[in-house]
Amino acid sequence: MKQVERSLIVFINILIIFIIAIFGLRVMGEEVYPGYADRIFGVKGIYGKSGEEKELEKEPIHAEGREDCRKCHQEIYTKSNEGKHSFDCQTCHGPLGEHPSTDMIVTNSREFCLGCHRSTIGRDPAAIRIVNNWEEHGKGRLCVACHDPHSPWFD
């Protein structure tokens, strides 16, 4: 009878350990992710976190944005800021690349403008000015012949 009692106590102790373990894991968060183990034991660099975060931060930026363009092209910056095309320069001009040493080429074809301004299924007329009669409107001429791309006028 005593043996049964003792084995019962051992069993209950094991049960308690399991319950505490489960409780501990629940406390650490609803789900446990591998990365957390590193953080809990204060070890950085065993898995995954070998400073890759820092390495990724150092990656070069290819196009900083319109504030960077402003340093040289103040005039165009102000003009576009007042007009409807007040979005970022690289939307049309593409990424900066090696810009001061190489030219930035932007296509002034009709197709380029119509890429945004043509009426397409799914395109909301409230979001963008759509040229409904684009096949007839200014036929045979470039859009930029009449509309200044940096500050297009609207009727």
Next chain:
Amino acid sequence: MKRREFIRILVAGSATLLVLKPVKSSDIFVYVIDSSRCIGCGKCVKACRAENHVPEGKYRTWVERYVVYSNGELENVYVESPMGGEFGFEEVDIDTERILRAYFVPKLCMHCDKPPCVKVCPVNATWITEEGVVLVDKSHCIGCKYCIQACPYGARYFNHHEKVVDKCTWCYHRIMRGMRPACVTVCPTGARVFGKLTDEHIQDVLKERDIRILKPELNTRPKVFYKNIGWEVW
């Protein structure tokens, strides 16, 4: 060891676990997409490719077009994403009068709060940073592609040049310098909004009622929110 001592160690141990519990920062990044303002020009896909050297045929972000139409019966859904929407969208062979609604949905990595891709990685090469960004360590990745299968949003791809899995990082090198991701920067209509959770312009958007996430039933807690999309977006 006496039983009393053993129990004391157990209690102390669980108490330290409580103290060491990873604290989740409220200073995390979130991303909001307004579908009604997206015009499907594909500038974001181009900018992403240039900024992050995404290989040809793979996409960190892409644009889908949802066309819901009805031929007199229950509504049908037509989804397409030609070349990831990079070069715009062609006309669809659906009668315009039959179309009930149509819109563009830009997609990218959801940077889940409980990412299934992080869970399955056998070498812990992918993890979630304190800013809430899910990243891949290219020097640790063994290219087993488990995470590609685990991701319910299809956001990961295999980079055949580097032989590792790659994904959207929300342009981690840009946001840590205080800039916005490349796709947000180039969006001409402001359909993509990015910022810290505590930022005012993010809080204003999150207060609206028609905001939703994708696949909420999976409990992945995405940090990309969508505005003005229908039930059919999947």
